[in-house]
Amino acid sequence: MEEKRRTRVAIVGSGMAGLVTAYLLNRDQRERYDVTVLEQGDKLSLDSASVSVPTRSNTHSERIDVPMRAFAGGYYNNLKAMYDFLEISYHSQPFLFAFSEFKGHDQNHPPLSEEPYFIHASNNHRIPPPRPAGVDLVSHIMEIMYLLFWYSWFTVCCLLMAPLEANSEGLSETLEDYTRRIRLPLYFSSRYLLPLIASVTTCPRDVLLQFPARDVVDYKLQTHGAPHYTVSNGVKDVQTLLARDIRVRFRSRVISVKTDEGQCSVSWRKMGDGELEETITEDFDRVVLAVAPDVVGEIFAPLQKATSCIPTTRVKSVVHTRDACTKDSPNKALDGSDISTTEIGPVRAQLINIRSCLRSGHTEAAHFLPSEVVVTTCPLTPLSDETVISSTTFTRVLRSPSSRDVINRIMDKPDSGAGEGGDTEWRNGDDNIWLVGGWCWDGMVLLEGCMVSAMRVADEFDVLYSNWSWASHSPSYLSGFSVHIHPAKFPTLLPRRSDTKDFQTASESLLLQLLKFAGLRSPDETPSNHRHHNLDVLDLGYGCGDQILALLHAQSPFRLPGGPVSSFRLNKYVGITFNQSHCDIAGQRVGQRISHRGLEADVQLFCGDAANPDGWSRTLLGEAESLRNRATERNDGLLVPGTETWVLALDSMYHFSPSRLPVLKYARQTLDASLMTFDLVLADDVSSLSRLALSMVAKMLGCPFGAFMPVREYREMLRTAGYEDDKIQIQDISEHVFEPLSQFIERQTVVLQKVGINIGKFALAKHLFRWWANSGSVRGMMVVARTSEQNKDEDVVI
Ligand SMILES: Cc1cc2nc3c(=O)[nH]c(=O)nc-3n(C[C@H](O)[C@H](O)[C@H](O)COP(=O)(O)OP(=O)(O)OC[C@H]3O[C@@H](n4cnc5c(N)ncnc54)[C@H](O)[C@@H]3O)c2cc1C
Incomplete structure (x- = not known):
């Protein structure tokens, strides 16, 4: 052949x-x-521009990345996941940022000679920050107080005042307009904020001020409190x-x-x-x-x-010896200790001297490395040839x-x-x-x-690559958290490790577990003996579209050789959500991406009360019922053989008012659909008093009074809807849900408290989930109810 x-x-x-x-x-x-x-x-x-130089002890050489390839937790999920996957060793690297002012092109001011006016320890790894030589104690304390106030203010604004997405010309807000809108004082912006960001973006202040504020705010929020990393070798x-x-x-x-x-x-x-x-x-x-x-x-x-x-702009990075720095003042704190060699745990802090010309807005960053060399990016003054080890000019995209x-x-x-x-x-x-x-x-x-962008291309080429898979930011439990967990701009990578540490990943994992429980994905992620399913899905509560993307992605086949295997294909998806803005966001995020990627699935999104089919618009009813029609055609063996209709409700049904029953009846009796859901139920042995307390809590959470019911009542409800008892499977996964969730909120609380924000509502949620975890009174269950034996695989094991 x-x-x-x-x-x-x-x-x-x-x-x-x-x-x-x-x-x-x-x-x-x-x-x-x-x-x-x-x-x-x-x-x-x-x-290509990196260099190796001998270490101070001259026993081996140090590899210096040029340009610097540092990365920070929170923002670089995909890069970090790839490094983990490739088993690249990297370590957290604390920095001391010494801010100084460039006084002008004056022979009396040789390169890097200015005294710093402040030294900031990244992630506050040194409290109080080292006092620069030449700054008296009182001024130092006043400066710290000033910075603490304005830095907290800036953080709070980033959290609570999102940059505007569109002005009258349809363009997003610039950093300049944003800093003006949140009333950041010039002293703070020009001496601290802008030079620090300019050291990342390697461009002059005026250009930086024209960046979309969204870029900076997202970077700030996602990296807040996270360590910087560098690749070890x-x-x-x-x-x-x-x-x-x-x-x-x-x-x-x-x-x-x-x-x-x-x-x-x-x-x-x-x-x-x-x-x-x-x-x-x-x-x-x-x-x-x-x-x-x-x-x-x-x-x-x-x-x-x-x-x-x-x-774009051209940016020069020069690797040179310390001889270029005629004075060593940027290195010295008042106590005479060399701040560039401060030990932080097993790793030494490294000094980055950020020198700005307040007049012209140019910023130079000089990175002092352990091997006695310095990498200076955007040098403000020429460096003498004898001291230069290498010099490279890069194109920087702005x-x-x-x-x-x-x-x-x-x-x-x-x-x-x-x-x-x-x-x-x-x-x-x-x-x-x-x-x-x-x-x-x-x-x-x-x-x-x-x-x-590389992963997007791989995805569009339908490439099967490792167990890097698309996840998305889906703050469904804690919708209020969306103030600081921004919806994904583009999907991020799931960490490789099994102990999921972030909420977004957990949400996708939950969907994948449910698909496995329903027999729609291979339980052990291998292709063996697994039947392929064609699905029509009615999704009750799709939020901002994350689970649609996850579902679409879950259907694309295989990753690593012998790795996870999809066992279903999505023919048609009809989703309903209560919130119009969620519907808009999901429509934008999902719709175009699907059409562009040429996926075959027909996706229809609606805004409506998923709990109440009687109130659905005629179009929605038509689309929902077309799911049954296709299934019927399949049953007759005519048009779409093998299509199954499923109703999916991921973490939404306990909100359904007055009850889940109307939509369950609709699913079973009108659509002849199987059901898969993650839902909350009461433990069987819960006392009447606790039950009353939980009903009150449910009410506070915006759920109807009887939303939480014991498993036997839940089964009864499914039977009333028309599902047969022996086709109902329920699995308790509480231990994977409540305690991890409360820990997650705790971590977020710590982050926010660092900047003085009290998240009372979420602290309450943390206690609630911990209570559920410890008492076992509320259980998190995966529930699958099938319409017929035909849907069931023999090998469903979790
Ligand atoms: C000074 C500096 C410091 C930085 N520090 C960091 C940092 O700490 N952390 C971080 O995450 N990012 C940092 N960045 C940004 C980061 O390095 C870049 O975003 C990234 O390297 C861009 O990679 P790329 O593959 O898109 O492009 P590039 O690395 O620019 O690769 C483009 C390639 O295309 C080749 N090429 C160009 N034209 C042609 C042609 N016509 N035919 C064939 N080949 C061609 C070039 O030779 C080059 O190999 C820094 C950038 C600079 C300039």
């Missing part, structure tokens, strides 16, 4: 985004992709692992990508040792551009206009509300506004061309953007 030709994919660029994309496509379980990376340099670029190992088995053509500078009827013709200049040698043109089936937007505009004509409004709008449109993010420059019709994946890179997502231009 003739072997099927593999899809030829060219990836242009070998930075983090290009390499992760190549890695994922190259490991497609069905080996459908023949990947070639084209790189203009003569080595892989992720690590530099990203060289990451690069080696990612590039293994990948064909790379070095010295190949791509000059054009043209498309014609689905074929992509890529031309590049093959560079010899000195001169440019030849131009080569080759056809590929698909092309992934993993380069900066200005290069995209140059080589791919349809994006020339759109990418021209994405700002952000602005209009570039954000353009990128969101290209990436098909539904809620992008209608601003200037957003007139591109081209969408990621059109013409078989995809974009990846630190800038190809809705967030700061950092390594996490590389991960998210």
Whole structure:
């Protein structure tokens, strides 16, 4: 038999985004992709500017990543998960940020000579922070008090006053407008906040002020209290692992990508040792551009206009000896101790001297490393040649509300506004061309953007990669928490470890467990003996759409070789939610993504009271009943053989008022649907007094008075609805729900208390869940009620 030709994919660029994309496509379980990376340099670029220098003791060498590849907990879930997966060792790295003021290009002010006016210890690992030389005690204490106040204020504003998504031009609020709206004083912004952020974004103050405020607020909230990490031996190992088995053509500078009827013709200049040698043109089936937007505009004509409004800048990073710093004052605290060598646990804090010119708004960041070398980014003054070990200039992609709008449109993010420059019709994946890179997502231009965009491409190529799976932020238990758990901009990666530590992951796990319990996913995630199901789903309470995305994703097949296997396919999904804004958000998040990804599932979202089918609109009733019709066709063996109708209610039915019964009857009697739900019930042996107390609690939670009932009454209710007793399965999973949930709230409470926020309502929830966990009076149950034996697999084991 003739072997099927593999899809030829060219990836242009070998930075983090290009390499992760190549890695994922190259490991497609069905080996459908023949990947070639084209790189203009003569080595892989992720690590190309890094250097090795001898340590102080001269016994071995230290690998220094250039540019710095630091990452912070909370923001870099996918990067961290990948490092875990690849078993890359990284460690938490405390920093001391010494703020100083650049006084001007004056011979009397040699580089890095200014005294710091404040030293901030990351995550407050040193309390009080070290007092800089030249600052008296009283001034130091006053400065700390001032900073404490304004930093707390800024944090509270980030939590409670979201940046505006659209002004009159449809563009999001800039950082400048946001800081003005929340009345941050100039002294605090210009001496602390902006230099600190500028050290991450490596751009001048005025450019930074034009960033979308959303970027900064999200970064702040997601990294709040989280440690910074650095890869222990530099990203060289990451690069080696990612590039293994990948064909790379070095010295190949791509000059054009043209498309014609689905074929992509890529031309590049093959560079010899000195001169440019030849131009080569080759056809590929698909092309992934993993380069900066200005290069995209140059080589791919349809994006020339759109990418021209994405700002970029050139950033210089110089590795040099400490001799360049004529005075060592930034290193010294008043007590004479060298702050750059402060021991924090097993790791030494490292000093980053942030020097700003308050007049011009330029900021330089000098990172003092243990091996006596310094990496200075955006140097404000020239460094003498003798001290320089290496110097590299990078292209840094910047952000602005209009570039954000353009990128969101290209990436098909539904809620992008209608601003200037957003007139591109081209969408990621059109013409078989995809974009990846630190800038190809809705967030700061950092390594996490590389991960998210590469994973998106892998997902769109239907690639089966490890047990990295899409999760989403679904604050359904604690909807009020949405003030600080922002809905996912793009999906994040599930941690590999089994002891799930975050709420979003837990929500998806719950859905997956329920699918397994219903026999719709293989219980041990292996393909053996598992029947395939075609599903029609009526979802009662879909929130902001997370479970729809999770459900759609759960159906896509396999991950690791021999790893998790899907056993169902979603034909049609009809969802109902009570809240109009949830419906809008879910519609935007899910609708376009589905159509763009060419998924076959027909998804219909409605706003309504899921508990009360009598009140449903005619259209909703029509769509819901079409689920039964399709099933009926299946039963007649005519149109869609093998389709099953399921009603899904994930953590929603105890809110149904006046009771769950009307919709259960509708499910069983009108739709002939099986039911899968996670629901709350009362323990059988609960006393009358506790029952009364719990009914009151239920009322406070907005549930009807009799919402919590013992299991036997629950079964009775299902029987009344028409489900036969022997087709009802109930499994108690309380131990996996209440105690972890209360611990989760506790962790969040600690974070918020650090910034002086009292979350009384949620503290109450924490006690409630702990009470349920300890007393066992309320149980969390997975319930499956089937309409017929036909739905049941023999091998359902949890
Ligand atoms: C000074 C500095 C410090 C930073 N610090 C951090 C940090 O601490 N943490 C963090 O998360 N992020 C940091 N970043 C951002 C992060 O490094 C980038 O977002 C990320 O490296 C971008 O990776 P990429 O794969 O998208 O692109 P790049 O790394 O820019 O890769 C693009 C590749 O394409 C190649 N290329 C370009 N044109 C062509 C062509 N025509 N043909 C063939 N090949 C071509 C280039 O040679 C390069 O290899 C920093 C950035 C800078 C500049």
